[in-house]
Amino acid sequence: MLSKKTQYAFHALTYLAENQAKGPILISEISQERKISLKFLENILLEMKKAGVLGSKKGKGGGYYLIKPPEDVQLAKIIRMLDGPIALLPCVSLNYYERCENCTEERCGLNEVMAEVRDNTLKVLEKKTLKDVLRNR
Amino acid sequence: MLSKKTQYAFHALTYLAENQAKGPILISEISQERKISLKFLENILLEMKKAGVLGSKKGKGGGYYLIKPPEDVQLAKIIRMLDGPIALLPCVSLNYYERCENCTEERCGLNEVMAEVRDNTLKVLEKKTLKDVLRNR
DNA sequence: TATATTCCCTACCTTTTTTGTAGACTAATA
DNA sequence: TATTAGTCTACAAAAAAGGTAGGGAATATA
Numbered sequence: 001m002l003s004k005k006t007q008y009a010f011h012a013l014t015y016l017a018e019n020q021a022k023g024p025i026l027i028s029e030i031s032q033e034r035k036i037s038l039k040f041l042e043n044i045l046l047e048m049k050k051a052g053v054l055g056s057k058k059g060k061g062g063g064y065y066l067i068k069p070p071e072d073v074q075l076a077k078i079i080r081m082l083d084g085p086i087a088l089l090p091c092v093s094l095n096y097y098e099r100c101e102n103c104t105e106e107r108c109g110l111n112e113v114m115a116e117v118r119d120n121t122l123k124v125l126e127k128k129t130l131k132d133v134l135r136n137r
Numbered sequence: 138m139l140s141k142k143t144q145y146a147f148h149a150l151t152y153l154a155e156n157q158a159k160g161p162i163l164i165s166e167i168s169q170e171r172k173i174s175l176k177f178l179e180n181i182l183l184e185m186k187k188a189g190v191l192g193s194k195k196g197k198g199g200g201y202y203l204i205k206p207p208e209d210v211q212l213a214k215i216i217r218m219l220d221g222p223i224a225l226l227p228c229v230s231l232n233y234y235e236r237c238e239n240c241t242e243e244r245c246g247l248n249e250v251m252a253e254v255r256d257n258t259l260k261v262l263e264k265k266t267l268k269d270v271l272r273n274r
Numbered sequence: 275t276a277t278a279t280t281c282c283c284t285a286c287c288t289t290t291t292t293t294g295t296a297g298a299c300t301a302a303t304a
Numbered sequence: 305t306a307t308t309a310g311t312c313t314a315c316a317a318a319a320a321a322g323g324t325a326g327g328g329a330a331t332a333t334a
Binding site: 024026027028042045046056057058059060061062 | 283
Binding site: 140141142174175176177180194195196197198199 | 301
C-alpha cells in the first residue's frame with residue numbers, strides 16, 4: 001500500500017495542478033484545502049522540490065508550483081521518490097536493487113514471477129501521469 | 138514490498154513442496170534449511186495452517202505438510218493471507234476495501250489508475266501458483 | 275533598511291508495524 | 305508414561321511511519 005506521505009503528495013500535486021493559473025500556492029492553503037497536517041506537508045513538498053518536481057518561491061507572493069506540465073510527471077516517479085521501491089522484492093527492483101538473502105536468484109522461481117508483476121505495474125505507472133489523475137480532465 | 142514474513146512463508150512452502158514425498162516436515166528442519174528463526178517460523182506456519190493451506194501432525198513423525206497440490210496454491214492467496222492487501226490504495230482493494238479519507242471516489246482520478254495497477258498485478262499473482270516458483274520445475 | 279512573509283532545515287517525538295522470543299500447554303505416539 | 309512435536313498467549317525489541325517544534329534564510333515591499 002502507498003504510505004500516507006505518498007497519498008498526501010498526490011493530493012498536493014493535484015491541487016497545484018488544478019490551481020496552476022494562480023501562480024505559487026502557499027503550503028498552508030494546500031494544507032487547509034486538502035486537510036493535511038501543515039508541518040508534515042512542508043516536509044513532503046520540500047522533498048518533492050529537491051527531487052525536481054516542484055519549484056518554490058519565498059517571501060510575499062511565494063509558495064510552491066509545478067515545474068513541469070502535469071502530463072510530464074510520471075506517477076511511478078512520485079511513488080519511487082516518497083515510498084521507495086515499486087517492486088515486491090528487493091532483488092527485482094530496478095531502482096532500489098538489493099540481493100535477497102537466503103535465495104540464489106538464478107534458481108529462485110519467485111523472482112521471475114515478481115519481475116513479471118513489476119513490469120505489469122510499471123506498464124501503468126510509467127505511462128500514467130499527473131494529468132491522468134486530475135479531477136477536471 | 139513483501140514483508141519478511143511473507144518471504145519466509147514462500148521459502149517454507151517451496152521447501153514443503155520440494156519434499157512432499159518425505160511426509161510431514163519438522164518446523165526445525167525448515168528453519169535450519171532455509172535459515173529462518175525457529176519461533177518466528179512457528180507462527181507463520183501456524184497461520185498458514187489456520188488459513189487452510191497447510192496441515193500438521195503432532196508427536197513423533199509429525200510436522201507440517203501441504204494440504205493441496207502446489208498448482209492449486211495461488212500466490213495471491215499467500216500474500217493476502219500474510220501481508221494483507223495487494224492493492225496500492227485501500228479504496229481499490231478487493232479483499233480489504235476501505236474508504237479513503239479526504240477523497241471522493243467518484244471524482245478522484247487516482248483510484249481509477251490504481252484499480253488498473255491492481256488488475257495488472259492480480260493477472261499475474263492469481264494465475265501463478267506455488268508450482269510456478271519451485272526450483273525443480 | 276526594517277519588517278513581514280514564506281519556504282528551509284534540523285532535530286525530535288509518538289504511534290504503529292514488523293520482527294522476533296519465552297514459556298507453558300496439548301496432542302500423538304511408541 | 306515419557307518423548308516428541310505442534311499450539312497458544314503474551315511479551316519485547318527494532319524499525320518505520322506519521323507528525324511536531326522552532327529557529328534560520330531568502331524575498332518582497334514599504
